[in-house]
Amino acid sequence: MKSTFKYRNRLIKLAILPFLIANSAMIQGQENNNNPVKLTPCYMEGLSDRLMCGSIAQPLSDNPADGEIDIHFAVIPAIKPSNPDEAVLGFAGGPGQGAVDLARVFNRNLRFARETRDIVLVDQRGTGYSNQLQCDSDDLKTQFAFNDAITDLQTMSKQDTEQCKAKLNVDLSHFTTSAAAKDFEAVRVALGYEGFHLYGVSYGTRIAQEYTRQFPASVITSTLDGVVPMQQSFAAIGEAIDDSLLALFERCKNDVACNEQFPSLETRFNEFLAKLEQQPIEAQVRHPRTYELIPFTVTKMKFYSAIRLALYSHTTRSILPLVITKAAQGDFSPLAGLMANADLTQSLAMGMHNAIVCSEDWPQLTPQLRSKYSNTYMGKTMIEGLDIVCPILEVKPTDKTFYKPLQSDKPTLLLSGARDPATPPSWAELAMVNMTDATHLVAPTATHGIGSQTCAPKIIAQFIDQKAMQDINTDCISEENDKQFFMNINGVANTYSTPTANKE
């Protein structure tokens, strides 16, 4: 009898085994059912991987009468979800860029982090699929012909702004950084993550810091790439642009070939700017896409802006000596090509952009700061622009506490490029004054957003994994990453060939 009992016991054990499994499976299923968000497969430009997209309805403001706004988000699934409770939350820059549309970029910068964790991208309210606040912008042809020096710019921007305001027809005060931070938290709750590893780029670092301030318990680590300190206005950017441009001139001067091909580049640039300031040049160029002859009014603002945008990437930086020299010689084709290439206005939600800067950056400008920032051309231009736009948009100024540097004990990694024309390393130093566990890495030759340039993706992934910067080798950050200058219209010039050839 004993053996029967034993045998039965064995069978029972066998029978229990699948049952326990079934039980645990049921619990899992239930957890998923509690999930209120419906995720559907979706695809984003330039990324073949299947993402899961969804949206949640969020109150537009504290007043229920204002209604709701749908916040859209996408999850790039982890390759091996060994940390299902954590995800990396990517914040886009701008302000005004939609994070979901940038899935390709986030996927590339966070490719190592994605090996074990999901990446969550949320379109901040007013951007991307979350009720994008876009104003109409001129087409390329109009932009080329437009003479911003002669036209009464003030009246025109006023009209544009009023038109945009009427088109958007919404109180922009609901689209500030502090309002948006709550949406990100709601998405976290809806998706059921216990915590986020933050990854913000450019303006994205400001919202990341605000999110950390409002919801410290939801933040595991924070990676800020191209840091905007809370206490700093965007209008301070002018100095960074000038520094970045100076670094370019300096590099060309120290490069034998570049100096030979484009001698005294800086002087030439400044002389040309002065010339433009006196009198814009009326020229004709081929339309970069249709090839028809179109009028091109070269003004100081257009020229400087095109150069400024080109400073962001090493690829476009490499042709700047050529563009500047050609323009000074009266050949504006390279400039036209550069302007066609950097058609940024389309991807920025200008309504949301203005909501942020008018609520957070404009009110902060004291007379002292105004005069300080106006020392640079771009700073001055920006302040003038804000002075026109912001009074019309009537966005409520943000709370004074917003400008306090973030106090945080979260492991924080700050990344800067020394040649960044927007958020230089000094800004990161300013941001980290009250952070107790912060590490600042500076890539000496990198520009804006070093996550797309250097070996930073690997370091970010290690940092997220270990939740600390100790024991992480960061040597590779200091490797040079700039590109050779374009010496002539085809690339390398043959004039400065090998030394042996010169001897002959």
Added chain:
Amino acid sequence: MINILKVLFKKEVTDASRDKRSVMAGLYYAIGAPIGMCLLMSILLQQLASPDALKITIENANNAPGLVAHLASRDIKVADDKNDPLLKAITLIISDDYKQNMSEGRPATVTLIADKSDDKLGKHINRVEKAMAVYSSEIASLRLVSRGIDPNLMRALAIEVNDQATPDSKGGMILGLVTFSIILTLFYAAMSLAIDTSAGERERNSLSLLLSHPLSSLHIVLAKVGAIAAFSMLGLVIILIVSKVVYPMVAWEQLGFSITITPEFMLFCIAICFPIALMSSSLQVFVSFMAKSFKEAQSYVTMVLFIPMALSMVTTYDIATDIVQWLPIAAQQFALMEFIKGNPIPVPQLILSTGVTVVLFALFSFLSARMLKSEKVVFGL
């Protein structure tokens, strides 16, 4: 009748459990297969995964500092030392007229020398080629920009690929091996047991003793098949548990996919594998009775097992034709793979093949029972 079967089944199980070592020997496969496979895969992964830093030989590097710097930014560097372990047998030769052609806007020649039949090198060659293609298009774009032309004109099509694969479904080949090893358990875990309980019993002369009882030979066969199937299923449960623990330890994510053995999959597997276990047991018993001696049975069973293995293999390597996909084992394994991938399960194939599996089980059992009525078989004459 149920009672008789119960008693007989109990007898077979007790008989089998007596020799614990041989039972364990059968189950070792279930424990060892996933572990062995993971070790193998880990080694393979190291070979496959392109290490971050790749060193190659570049001749005439001075002619193309831009290209060299670009490659370096993608972690493809010039080896300073010929004995560098990272140095791969890839040589780039920058032509002497590189600068000349480049500055005149003509294609500048770069020659890549490598052995493409070397499988270990393939991935690295691709990487170098890709990096150079990026550089080429970057320079080309800047050439257009400096002529005032939008480089996007070069892209007549914006080709968007929507890959429907999930991280779980990308490892098709590996998944095939995983399910293959699982299905194989059903055959191997109880193989020695199957031979022992039939050919062995005959050799120990206890078979004739058993038959001398007032029992139908079908009952005896069914009890034997049942006991063997029980041990097969035990092997299956063990391999599933071991797989669940071991597979997540391999760094699959480096290859861009994952293998997750979920509890749902384990249940699904147990459910659809049960008929296979019955079929495999009855097949092995049948073949063992056909053989004249224990040793002969061992050879025959091993040989016969080649058929299910082949069926499983064609599914693993995805060379199954549409017809083969309907056959037993192949269809079940295909269903298992689709389940892991999260794809819809091919229900008609699964139902048909399960039906055929059950019919085969009945057929083999019936044939074995008939054989036991012949003295030639009972005494191995």
